[in-house]
Amino acid sequence: MKILVTGGCGYVGSSLVPVLLADGHQVTVIDTAWFGNSLMSHENLQFVRGDIRDSRIYPSSQFDTVIHLANIANDPGADLNPELSWEVNVLATLQLLRWAEKSDVKDFIYASSGSVYGLSDEPNVTEEIDLVPISTYNKTKMIAEQVVSNFQNKFRTISLRPATICGYSPRMRFDLAVNLLTYQALEKKEIIVLGGSQIRPNIHIFDMVQVYRHFLTRRELPSGEYNAGFENLSISEIADRIAIPTKAQVLIKESNDPRSYRLDSSKLLVTGFKPKFVIDDAIRDLTFRYENGTLQNNSMNNTVERMIELGMGTESK
DSSP states (O other): EEEEEETTTTTTTTHHHHHHHHOOOEEEEOOOOOOOOOOOOOOTEEESOOTTTTTGGGGGSSSSSSEEOOOOSSSSHHOOOOHHHIIIIIIHHHHHHHHHHHTTOOOEEEOOOOGGGGGGGSSSSSSSSSOOSSSSHHHHHHHHHHHHHHHTTEEEEEEEEEEEEEEEOSSSOSSSSHHHHHHHHHHHHEEEEESSOEEEEEEEEEHHHHHHHHHHOOOSSSSSEEOOOEEEEEHHHHHHHHHHHHHEEEEOOOOOOBBOOOOOOOOHHHHHOOOOOHHHEEEEEHHHHHHHTTOOGGGGHHHHHHHHHHHOOOGGG
């Protein structure tokens, strides 16, 4: 299968692309490489360094599937430069969809976010409940989903709504809850929890990669939105899990972040997908890599810090 992956150098992409290549697919990656490029050369891998807002870099050849990962990630990143976020997350997505239509693409798999639900008191947040986005990032993801669904009469469109992803990746991120708190525990023997009562769903990065493979192989599954998250825990519960093996102290501080929701991924599970990893697996792996010196934290691993370095903050304009 010929697959185009946008954002293939990112946190998920750098773990997903090697798996796609091992499966025998021909993969083309488009990425700005703002956060580096850890992808190893491969005979079936073509790398295009560029910005998806520039349609001139789109390949002229035809593809079976597009996996669209490229975006300005998370709430702080989007808030740093809202205009850029709308351009990349929404307008470029529309542009890519129009290209996909002309390129006879059969499947378009979009990386949305479970955060589109915003605030919800529902005990089980399914794909049928109303979306209440409360941040720029949430809103760009919601609108992009709607744009993607408008093309479902052209090709199959899958919008995945992942929980907060955790675990090691070649392009590591330390602005995600489990990863951040685990690194704090290992580096400082302290875990700073802001608020703590907020409920957040989680998914291990290895399972996230398998979700994409699941939809690649299950072509009969219909277009639509699918939640992907399997451990709904409060931030305090996550911190307590990390504190036990790392012997770190948990410190609770006030927070102005009200986001809290529980993902129900029954729709995905009914299709036959079975998660194999949990938060504890991510904590163990991150701890192992920290102790052997292969887990490094710098600006390349933090969205906002790196965007500021690159002059992408609105204050730099």
